[in-house]
Amino acid sequence: MTSPLSVQTKISLSVLVLSVLLLINPTTALLNGEARMSSSGTIIYWDYSFQVGFENTEDFMVGVEHSGNYTYWDREQWFRDQYPGAYRFEPNTTIVHSGEQSIRLGLLHPNSDGERRIQTYHDWDPLETVQIWQEEWFYIPAGFLWKNPSTGEGFWYNLHTILSERMWNPDLVTSYQEYAVKLGAIWNQYSNKPVFCLTQGPVSVDNNDDGMDDFFSPEDQYFELGSAGVPTGRWFRIMSHVYRDLQNWDGGYAEFWIEDPVANRTVYHMENPCRTIGINPQRIGSLTPWRQGEYMAYLASGFTLYAGGLSDGMPSPCEIYVDDFFVGVRYS
Numbered sequence: 001m002t003s004p005l006s007v008q009t010k011i012s013l014s015v016l017v018l019s020v021l022l023l024i025n026p027t028t029a030l031l032n033g034e035a036r037m038s039s040s041g042t043i044i045y046w047d048y049s050f051q052v053g054f055e056n057t058e059d060f061m062v063g064v065e066h067s068g069n070y071t072y073w074d075r076e077q078w079f080r081d082q083y084p085g086a087y088r089f090e091p092n093t094t095i096v097h098s099g100e101q102s103i104r105l106g107l108l109h110p111n112s113d114g115e116r117r118i119q120t121y122h123d124w125d126p127l128e129t130v131q132i133w134q135e136e137w138f139y140i141p142a143g144f145l146w147k148n149p150s151t152g153e154g155f156w157y158n159l160h161t162i163l164s165e166r167m168w169n170p171d172l173v174t175s176y177q178e179y180a181v182k183l184g185a186i187w188n189q190y191s192n193k194p195v196f197c198l199t200q201g202p203v204s205v206d207n208n209d210d211g212m213d214d215f216f217s218p219e220d221q222y223f224e225l226g227s228a229g230v231p232t233g234r235w236f237r238i239m240s241h242v243y244r245d246l247q248n249w250d251g252g253y254a255e256f257w258i259e260d261p262v263a264n265r266t267v268y269h270m271e272n273p274c275r276t277i278g279i280n281p282q283r284i285g286s287l288t289p290w291r292q293g294e295y296m297a298y299l300a301s302g303f304t305l306y307a308g309g310l311s312d313g314m315p316s317p318c319e320i321y322v323d324d325f326f327v328g329v330r331y332s
């Protein structure tokens with residue numbers, strides 16, 4: 001068990017490392033030999049990494065399914081193709097964490113199911129990727145709508161997805177499979193404030209083809225971080241680290257940090273062992289990450305604005321800002 005003090009010390013060191021890197025690379029950069037502080041307090045050198053400051057045109061270029069080869073963002077869901085004009089995904093110069101721009105994410109008509117999600121992902125090799133570190137800064141405006149003003153029911157928003165496995169394969173008993181590890185925010189009616197929530201799932205993984213989900217009961221999939229109120233009107237950072245044990249799928253772990261500089265940094269830190277591989281990596285690797293008919297599979301991570309909870313009363317527009325994204329992976 002790590003004490004809060006030592007966690008803060010680690011975060012401080014991590015912030016120092018990041019600050020130095022930002023001085024060297026104030027905008028966008030592909031980095032080799034990138035270093036970050038691991039959960040155990042040691043430096044990890046990433047085999048591949050990049051950071052995006054949303055200062056350049058290519059920072060905003062996203063592949064959609066059926067296409068690829070973008071520098072940073074390989075995919076988003078098909079929804080923007082299906083619902084043109086439903087989103088804002090654009091440079092912003094008024095609410096900025098560093099440099100001159102951030103990215104504004106806006107859902108303009110989130111009452112419609114297809115128009116309430118922006119998911120911006122980079123793909124990874126499922127057979128080689130052992131560790132992923134991801135971090136980015138979020139700004140949720142003051143006055144952000146967290147609950148239905150008429151009914152009092154809360155909304156939820158996914159923000160940070162370090163692990164997204166998806167597979168479409170009609171040859172299997174369970175043709176669509178998904179596993180994810182992600183962090184978001186939700187209105188908690190008991191504490192009467194928005195809180196962070198950690199999700200493992202939703203699960204539809206059937207590696208033995210018996211038509212039944214392989215693991216996790218529904219109540220195991222979702223944890224509200226009740227004491228970790230979500231900051232609004234200021235920048236905060238979500239960081240996470242996933243270890244994928246490719247030999248023993250139950251041997252992985254996921255860590256999350258929520259860093260709020262105003263509220264004295266570390267809001268939450270979890271380093272419990274958990275399963276971080278859902279779909280058999282061989283199965284993901286056997287299919288292309290780009291859709292060919294009904295066949296597709298990928299492992300990816302990235303930032304999101306995915307809103308839900310109710311069909312009516314969603315904020316419109318629903319907007320947040322993101323800046324200074326970093327991701328690194330190790331192949332060992």
Ligand SMILES: [Ca+2]
Pocket residue numbers: 053054055096097098099100101102323324
């Ligand atoms: Ca920036």
Ligand SMILES: [Ca+2]
Pocket residue numbers: 205206207208209210211212213214
């Ligand atoms: Ca099964």
